[in-house]
Amino acid sequence: MISEPRLVLVRKNVLKQNDVLARALRERFREAGVLAISLVSSPGSGKTAFLENTLTLLHARYKVAALVGDLATENDAARLARSQAPVKQIITGTVCHLEAAMVQNALDSWDLRGLDFLFIENVGNLVCPSSYDLGEDLRFVLLSVTEGEDKPLKYPTIFNSADVAVITKSDLATAVEFDEDAAKRNIQAVRPGMRIFKVSAKTGEGMPKFLDFLENQRLRSRSTAAV
């Protein structure tokens, strides 16, 4: 005898496991008083140069550290280590994005207390990282002037999942006839109200303003943590 199938209600998030780990990481960051920031962008948008510059500038006054995700090689960790900040490479193998478990494993032996900023550089990819919460306080999406002003319209999901947009390689803007207004309009269309910075890791343009923002964010998160 074949019986009727039985319908059961489930209502469970598919990424529940990732979300639980991400929540635990967020709590760990909050307790340690560290501001965790992740960076997402397409490959070649200047994430590593931007991060190296940021780490170097912050290192003078703050305790900073970084995790950097790539499919292969430790090249980026070696580049970032020039900033003198502790850096750890996460090699994902064939995986096209970071997951909360990878961040947790990478931080396993780290004492986060005493750290002020932790940066998590995701794998260069504008699609897959958007679905995975890493426990970060803020997610930055980078867009270089050489990529085309319509990138946000082509990849709306990841731009929408981010908190702050950073336009990079501003020193090349004139050479590539970058239309800054159009780029900003497109960012606002997919993520209304998003804060936008324009920087050049090469000339340092825009970096002081960006660092002020980071410092303010840290103070803000510390004051909420203290409550």
Place this chain on the structure above:
Amino acid sequence: MHELSIAMSIVDLACEEAESHGAPGVDVVYLKLGLLSGVAKEALLFSYEIACQQTPLEGSKLLIEEVPILVDCPVCMDRRSVQSLQSLCCVQCGSPTPEILQGRELMVTAMELRQ
């Protein structure tokens, strides 16, 4: 292409659920998929079949309900849909709508279990 790893998470979740109900297999998995979830429906369906192989879900169907984006419009002061994924503005009054109420779902809502 992260849909394969998403599909494997669905299969893991569904296997656990079937086991907890003492069911030998699964016929259908119902999934809510938000337009802002970052997961592509076609790629997910393709990956699902592969992820089901040699599991109690082999031969099961994944039924996807796509969930549209709903926002809280600050001008209309009401729940509204948006113009498009490329223009997160109230479909009625055109105001920018940063507050998203619905559209990020990636959730198994129900399953049909074999008895």
